[in-house]
Amino acid sequence: MPELPEVEAVTRRVRRMAAGARIVSAGLYRAGIAAPQNPEKIRRGTRGQRIEAVERRGKNILVFLDGGSVLRVHLRMTGNLTVIADHRLRPVTARAWFELDGGRAMILDDPRALGRITLHKTAELAKLFSNLGPEPLGPEFTPEFLARIAAASRKPIKLLLMDQRLIAGLGNIYAVEALFQAGIHPARKACRAGAGRLRALHAAIVGTLKLAIDSAIKAYELPGGFSEEEVFPAAVYGREGEACLRCRRLVRRMKQGGRSTYYCPGCQK
DNA sequence: AGTCACCTGATT
């Protein structure tokens, strides 16, 4: 379930639980997880390494190892990176695992096995992310920046928001939610969005992501397993046919780039 | 620019 907020929550939790630990051994259950590299490279490159830091870049989790290499974990659609107390008790959906000293393990738990783990030299990170846009919660992502990339694009504004080369970390849900908040129709050509609406969109993106990070962290910490949807109720996402919370018209669904877009025909022009 | 493949599980 990972867009930027969920990946941020996962990153913080793994950082708290695994920073300083040493990797005893690694296992990868299928070659695809390491694509386009291979499992052996990751097994060899991580054995005996100590985890120095855990960071996030866009939707990527970066596990920095001593010795100058870094594991890049991408959760794709259904992945989750967790630390468990006993490496032998990993679930069957654990597609990769890193046994830590003390018998714990950091695992990539991913039912669909679409997640990816690759190993890189720390010095190569800049090149790896050379096509990734700025962090939406970082200093580069200003209203002026959003106005600039919007003016330069004729594609539907929702696809612009989800283009990782332009902004790093927004996905389907939060793009949909931010556009609803800003009152912009998802199919509007980016270059034809008004200046005022774009300013509102910038604020909506930042506000939505910050709120969602808090929600994702709470969702993980709540005992009894509250789902994130209960903590962060979406205004339009997944609500096709239900009344818009603002104007009571019925929320619609359409396809953009193969993904479902939800919007209110009354509030978003 | 649009579609498909990658995977599996849940829902209709």
Next chain:
DNA sequence: AATCAGGTGACT
């Protein structure tokens, strides 16, 4: 049986 899923990269 068919469709859907919070992502991405490789096709046409």
